[in-house]
Amino acid sequence: MTDDDPLGRAEDSTLVVRAADGDVPSFAVLARRHGPLMRVYAEQMLGSNVESDDVVQESFLTGWRRLSDLDTPAHFRPWMMQIVTRKAIDRLRRRRHHDDIDGYERPADPAQSPERIVEARLQLDAMWAALDRLPADQRRCWLLRETAGYSYQEISEALELPVSTVRGLLARARQFLLREMEAWR
Known part of the structure; x- marks a missing residue:
């Protein structure tokens, strides 16, 4: 995508409306725009790069499927952050019940x-x-x-x-x- 690409300059609300109509490139711009914040947020909650990537990917899939549920297109980021929060909390709950400490420990830094x-x-x-x-x-x-x-x-x-x-x-x-x-x- 170049700097003069109109999708890259479009407001979130415009991209959301287009994506809700099935425009995949518009949703891809939204994912590139907001994915890094969501990944950092999920990583902070989970303490894991691998799990944070999975949570963000699952969240974007859920967001894509439920895009028509978003009443205010301009609120895409907070709406997606809610989805990420719920998915991360679900991961933490599952981890609490099934965590095998030996499987998650990394070698100590000397x-x-x-x-x-x-x-x-x-x-x-x-x-x-x-x-x-x-x-x-x-x-x-x-x-x-x-x-x-x-x-x-x-x-x-x-x-x-x-x-x-x-x-x-x-x-x-x-x-x-x-x-x-x-x-x-």
Whole structure:
């Protein structure tokens, strides 16, 4: 695709309308435009490159199939981020029940001590456990803000909540997580 390609310059809403009518190149532009953010977000949630690629691919397939369900074409990115979030959470839930630690452990980097690796893993586990104890809306707001870099307005649109509610949910989530992670300071 060149710089003077009209699809590359088109707004998301235009591309979504075209893709909903079956225009595959328009959907491909959307995937190239938003895929990197979704991959980073999924990788942060899952802690795995391989799984994040799978989650993003599954999310785009779901998005393609359900594109006609999107009421506001301009909200494509938040809508897709919701799909990625749900798919990543589903992966985490499946992993929790079937995880074989030996199958996922990578060899230790010689520059890092085993003690530091264990400590970081325990801290991460404690963080995920604390996130699991958050109410769902607070957890979603925190993940979108802290890992995907969403603004309050974008979170508001993605979760269909007023901005003031998003601010309150984030404040409560941060207070809770600070208390829960106090021992790791």
